[in-house]
Amino acid sequence: MAIGSVVQKGNFVYVYNEKGQQLSCIATGNKSTDGLRGYTISTVSIKKGNFIYIYDERGRQKSCVSAR
Numbered sequence: 263m264a265i266g267s268v269v270q271k272g273n274f275v276y277v278y279n280e281k282g283q284q285l286s287c288i289a290t291g292n293k294s295t296d297g298l299r300g301y302t303i304s305t306v307s308i309k310k311g312n313f314i315y316i317y318d319e320r321g322r323q324k325s326c327v328s329a330r
Contacts, residue, residue, distance in 0.1 A: 265319050268306055270298040277306055277319055286321030 266280035270290065275298050277286045290297045291310035299307040299314060306317045309329055316325045 263319055264303045265301055265306065268298060268301040275306060275308055277301075277317075277321065279319070285319045286317070288317055288321050 263279050263285065265277055265285070266282070267278045269276050269278070273290050273292065275288045275290055276284055277288070279285055288306065288308060290308055293311065296309050296311065299309050301307065304318065305324065306319075308315050308317065312329050313326050314329050315323055316327075318324055
């Protein structure tokens, strides 16, 4: 199922499909620089500390890369 929208609320990122149904909820880091960095039709990028984590629409981690 494709990602329709992604919204950050506090320390959580909520992923929705095109119909507005919630697909997943992903925790972000606690630093002020942590949080949602972007999304595509199939992935969500979230910064936590010195890393950017890539998740699929169901909140499963697909990869992790250095943010530096």
